[in-house]
Amino acid sequence: MDFDESLPRRQFVKAAVAAGGASALSACLGRAPRAGEPVPTGVSDISNLPQRQHAWNDRVRVDADGNVHLPRHQTFLYLTVDADGPPEDDARGTVEAALRTLDRAYERSNEGLVYSLAYAPSYFDRFEATLPDSVDLPEPRRLSGFENPTFDTQDALLHLASDRGDVVLEAEEAMFGDRSEANGVAVEAKLGDALTVDDRRTGFIGAGMPAERQAQAGEPISGIPDSLPVPEQSPLFMGFEAGFAGNQATEDYVTIPEGPFAGGTTKHVANLRQRLGDWYDEQSFAERVMEMFSPSHAEQGLVEGVGDNLGADSGIDAVLDPETIQQSISDHGRVGHAQKAARANRDADGNVRILRRHVESTDDDVASLHFPSLQRRLSTFEEVRAAMNGDDLTDNPAIRQRVNNGILEYIFVQNRGNFLVPPRRHRALPTPRPA
Amino acid sequence: MNRRAVLRAGAGLAGAGIVGGCLQTESRSVRSPPLVENRPDAVYYPTHSEGMEMVGSTTAGEYKVAAMYSYPHRFWEVTGADTNKKELDGSHAMHFMAVVWDPETKTVLPNASLTAELTKDGSLADQTNLYAMLSQPMGLHYGNNLEGDGDGTYTASIDIGSVPDDRVRRSGDFRGRFTDPATAEIQFEYSERARDDLPYQEYDDAGNRAALEPMDMMAPSATVPPEGELPGAVRGTATSGDAVFVVTVQDTVPAGIEGDGQYLAVFAHTPYNRMVLPSMTLSGSLADDSFALESTLDPDLGYHYGAAVPEVTDGDTLAITVDTPPQLARHEGYEMAFLTMPDAEVQL
């Protein structure tokens, strides 16, 4: 595989993560910004690790406002179990041993590796027994009247994340490739001996990364207009920050409280393509603020630049009541994305219900978004997405299903998958009713 | 190298200053002459018209869909009474259009949400929302300017969305209809040369208050029948913002709509060619009684704005208020009309 040596260093690492494979890894090891700097090692006693595979928040960077910054490089490996029917015990042993290798090799942090292995409803269909009622995990389905996604029904999803591109690559090579060492630790078992990679997707997030990646070799990627408008400081292609602490569920909140999978969570992962020509070229900054946050945010000038100034909370709770929304629609003919979605994203006590962990992607040279969301019950995600559709607001004809309706004009759902992220004790090929 | 790549390579060589000119020749600005000055706040003759190429038609779920393309067009998106001109950009290859209808009644559906994905040789050329829009030769259709990837065989995958009940009420046998999305795939050949061979005509009388004749399409058009052919009794007409309202009284309320008196069905259409004007918020008042005239799809009445009323007495005055003008994008010649729409009165 050839890598364009003239690429700036950081871009080069992204290109290598996107390409994957042993040659990408070796190219990357020579070129990564911090190649050569040691990667902190993991633990030999896994009881030092949390039961929650999704316990990432206190292991990654957090800014002064308390907002979590997800690891910059991520890989999503969609996996199938190699045999029909329920997996055998030795496959289970292989998976557990392979994961222990990762745990020993890398500190569970943004400097090392954070990861989780999750299982789809179709995986549990291999068994005669069914999942207990304490786990709400429907098959993926269409969640708006205008989408026609491919459903990801592979057995499992391995989600790898690190601030170091060389780490996600090496971990992948250790688990599925030829690599016999991971961060100096001998690879005793490989996931590849029990599971096969059916699809591989890559993501990234962080200030500056989307702007750097909006063009490849001078050519805008699909979805990005010729004006190359993505702001330098933005962590996302659409030009704003997301995931303020006050607008995210806590890990506690999304954790399944009871039953055999207590300590786990459910995970929805969508992939959405973006088409941002009209978003940037046809709209003013104020209009983008209206459509992303709310018309009130624009009126009051609440958002500056990429939204850093919002601190720890988008302030969306002040504009969720039906009267404010109706007033905004009659004054501006628009409703905000965060505004619509947040309507269904609070419980009776005002707690946020879902934990979004989305990252950008340039897979296949298309600007897209991988959208994982964690929630105690998967159907909670479906309810929030229904609120984001805003069908109930289309009685005013200025709000069309896709137009003036938050950001729906610019995003196109390609894939949807649902998964159970079991607690650590059941992370290796669990049965639906583990003891 | 695709056209966009050629342009970008050119930009690298020639510098940004030249790119502007280069883009303009690419998009043949000759083919979009400047807008006429002093456009009237009404329907007017556009500067030019272009032919279109039929791409194909097919059935998808409960819908029939036809697709066509033309040269990239400027058009205007509408939000409330504001218009926002969608400029052409050198990377657009075509104005891609689709019409969706119910095969049995040939009712054209104005409120399905359409998405088109264009692929060539398995790779993505463009994917976009198609805006519901109105043009003089084409009538009601969905369209947008799309990027291509050179000459060859394209697959257009068109997702037809369901029509939310909040958006348009359904009555009679249309109850429960248009709630399932469907996807249609159509393959077609595209070349820049074929596109450039499409008929093209400029008009000397651009800006006059008139409209082009509709063209023949392989799809039904959304028009309001002449008054003599409308169901029920035509009780009067009114105009507002150059739109025509035809007020009819039906003796029975369509099935599925509450009320057991008479039914006011108001048909809104363009002047000259009677094209349906959907997606307004209308209200009416009759003898001190105010009500919403709800946008409704009915197999017998077609798209109309309706309200069940106890009884219509001869000589009553119906006041029609347009709370929101037609929220659909406009091609040239329609972008100044149907925006500022004062109250209208009809003596019944």
Ligand code: HEM
């Ligand atoms: C390209 C796609 C997307 C972008 C760029 C984006 C960006 C944003 C931004 C900037 C905010 C406001 C700040 C914040 O609270 O994080 C927000 C809020 C939100 N987004 Fe998205 N989003 C995208 C897609 C989605 C999708 C697919 C969902 C699925 C349901 C979603 C759900 C939400 C929710 C629920 C909120 C409100 C959070 C609250 O409850 O306060 N977003 N998004």
Ligand SMILES: [Cu+2]
């Ligand atoms: Cu059009």
